Amino acid sequence: MDVAKRMALLLGTGILLGASPSCVQGEPLEKVKNGQTGSLVSLEDYVRLAKEYESLITGEEPAQIPVGRLIVSSQKENEARVASIASQAKEGLWHTFYVIGKNTVPNGKVIARWYGDEAVYANLLEDVIWEGEDCYYISRMGLKKESSGEDCAHIWEKSREQEAGCLLKGISQVLCSKCGADREIIKPPLGHLDGDGDSICDRCQKRAFEQTLDSVVKASLNGESLTFTCIDEDFQGGMLYLADQTVSLEQFGGYGMVAYGDSLVYRYFRDGFQNGFSIKKGLLPVQTGESGLTAYAMSLSKAEYEMYGDRIAGDAFLLRDHQEDSVWAVDEKGDFHLQNPGQTELGIRPAVVLAKPDPGTVEPIHWNLGELQAVPLDGNEYLFRCIDQNYSGGALFLCESVIPADYGSGYRLEQLEDGSHGYVFAPGPFGEFGEGNDYKYSNIHAWLEKQEIFNTMPVKIGSDYAFTGSSPEGARSGFDSNSLSAHYIGSQQLNARLFILSVDEALNYKEHLWRFEGEDEENPETQASAYAKGYWLRSPGGNSEEFQTGYAYVVDLVNGNLHPAAVRAEGGTGEEKQDQTTVYGIRPAFVMPQD
Ligand SMILES: [Zn+2]
Known part of the structure; x- marks a missing residue:
């Protein structure tokens, strides 16, 4: 209609x-x-x-x-x-x-x-x-x-979903339950994840994380936590790691025969270790040098200790060489001693061989203008839209919603000066733009630097220009770029993977500035709120002579224009939150490799 x-x-x-x-x-x-x-x-x-x-x-x-x-x-x-x-x-x-x-x-x-x-x-x-x-x-x-699709405040429901993998993209097809419109949202590759520090990806079970000499991995043997340090990067086709702690002989039922190949220790390494050890994928069989005995862990020999001793710290432990009825051990200082395996207090420090890591390659993706992807940011999923297919050699994505300035803020119970407890306002990470209007030192940049989105590219985002002027209120994207003037303020070195747009970019992509949630119509009302009356741009307000003005540019959602705004909250209302929070949120952007 x-x-x-x-x-x-x-x-x-x-x-x-x-x-x-x-x-x-x-x-x-x-x-x-x-x-x-x-x-x-x-x-x-x-x-x-x-x-x-x-x-x-x-x-x-x-x-x-x-x-x-x-x-x-x-x-x-x-x-x-x-x-x-x-x-x-x-x-x-x-x-x-x-x-x-x-x-x-x-x-x-x-x-x-x-x-x-x-x-x-x-x-x-x-x-x-x-x-x-x-x-x-x-x-x-x-x-x-009948639904025309136009003007429908869509209620999206997933109709088909294919989860993204570490290196492969997924896809989510959604359908509006009201008007039947459909939409495809890319789920970009997630990257590998190692929550437990064992160097094995929790998702794909591959040993995908870079490891070098002295890298430490966490593991457990029969429920007992151990750490292992890499002592040889190239050992029998893998990497050799030695436990930093000792495992008591009780775990093996005692040492058994002094000859290593006949010992209970070796039998356990051959038959039981793989079951009791937390790292299963990536664990390679190891052959002990002189005998060719194969197992999933080993005790070091004197010769191996001599080779790797510089990298080995920690407690004394038994080695696998024996002499008559005794087994060789090495103490904290690196001195060798013979030990009676039936009476020693010393334990074993297992050595294991783990596969050399292979991070694999991310599936190349060709991004089209307007394409949407759903990306996790600080634990929340946000929709991003491709607004430029060729930005610094990649595809530029802009967040399809505004994260308000009071994000992450709250009242915390604290001890007050008089000793009593009371609620004190704790501002969010970007409650204000920053102390000044230099984006490089802003709260926004500091927060975005802490966030990680897999497979984003670092791009040059230094602020080389300050701006003067405002676009007409209510004009939204229908303004003439001449209403703002750029003034060169010097070349600034700054690279970032996550950033907010500059005024220049806002002019380039102005048709997107008031469009949100993947819609083709301007719909700032979907975002505007008390702490998101607009969103920051990273360009300072000012000219070549005077650019530390305390003003940076915003896209105003309520008044529908671009204008400079004070980077600090105005204060003076007597209400803590209002006094420490601006009314402008952020709309993050990033660049992903373009195939
Ligand atoms: Zn993975």
Whole structure:
């Protein structure tokens, strides 16, 4: 439906008629809630019922709905009433509403006239009630508007989802449950994840993290925590790690025979170790040098200790060489001693061979303009849209929502100066732009630097220009770039993976500045709030002579323009949060490799 028609419908609202409000007091009807509408006898009952249905469409409290809206006493009023409620009905859903005609029979012809094929409606004369001289025709109407997709406040539901992997992208297809519009959202590769520090990816089980000499991995053996330090980067095709702690001989049922190949220690390393050890993928079999014995762990020999001793710290432990009835051990200083394996207090420090790491390669992705991807940022998922297919050799993505300035702020219980406890306001990480207007030293940059989005590229974002001027209020993207002037302030070195747009970029991508949530229409009302009346740009306000002005640029969502704003909160309201938080949020951007 075109806008003119819609406006006409909206303007046709609000014709109030004089019915006595005294006849409609009381609780909503139970039978209405149950969806049973029969056996209503009085006009009051129908008015209540009409209000119940009306509230489902308009969202008003039934008690707030004026009776006069429901009752019409001419065909003109009937049309206005029907047109008004029809304009408020959501697309794609069946709605029921009542029109009560006082001495006139309601009809829904206006629906056919306004909507044509785009709506279906039904009209049932449900009852006729006489009150004195007046006849009330109770008409129950149904309406379903076809969805055009336009102007639908979409409610997205996932229709198909393929999760992203460490290196492969996933895809999420969503469908609007109201209008049936569909949308495809890329889930970019997640990168490898090692939450437990064992150098094995928690997701794909590959040994994907760079390891070097002295790298330490965490593991456990039969539930007992151990750390292992890399002592040889190239050992039997893998990397050799030695436990930093000793495992007591009890774990093996004692040492057993002194000859290593016959010992209980070796048997355990051969037969039991793999089950008890937490790292399974990436653990390679190891051959002990002189004998060719194969197992999943080993005890070091004297010769190996001599080779790697410089890298080995920590407690004394048994080695695998023996002499007569004794087993060689090495102490904290690196001196060798013979130990009686039946009596020694010393334990074993297992050595293991782990595969050489391979991070793999990220699936190349060709990003198209307008393409959406869902990306985790600080634990929340945000939608980003490709707004440039070729930005510094990659694809530029802009967040499709504004993160408000009070993000992460809150009141914390703290001890006050007088010793009592009270709630103190703790501002969020970017409650203010920064101390000054230099983005490089801003709170926003500091916070974004702490965030990580996999596979983003570092790009040059130094602020070389300050700006003066504002675009006209209300113009949104329809402004002339000449309303702002750039002034060179010197070359600034700054690289970042996550950043906010500059004024230059805002001018380049102005059609995106007031568009959000993947929509093609400008919809700043979806983002604007007390602490997101706009969002920061990274460019300072000022000129070549004077650019440390305390002002940086914002995209104003409420007034629909670009203008400089004070980087600190104004203060002076006496309300802690307001005094320490600006009204401007942030809209992060990043660049991903373009295939
Ligand atoms: Zn992985």
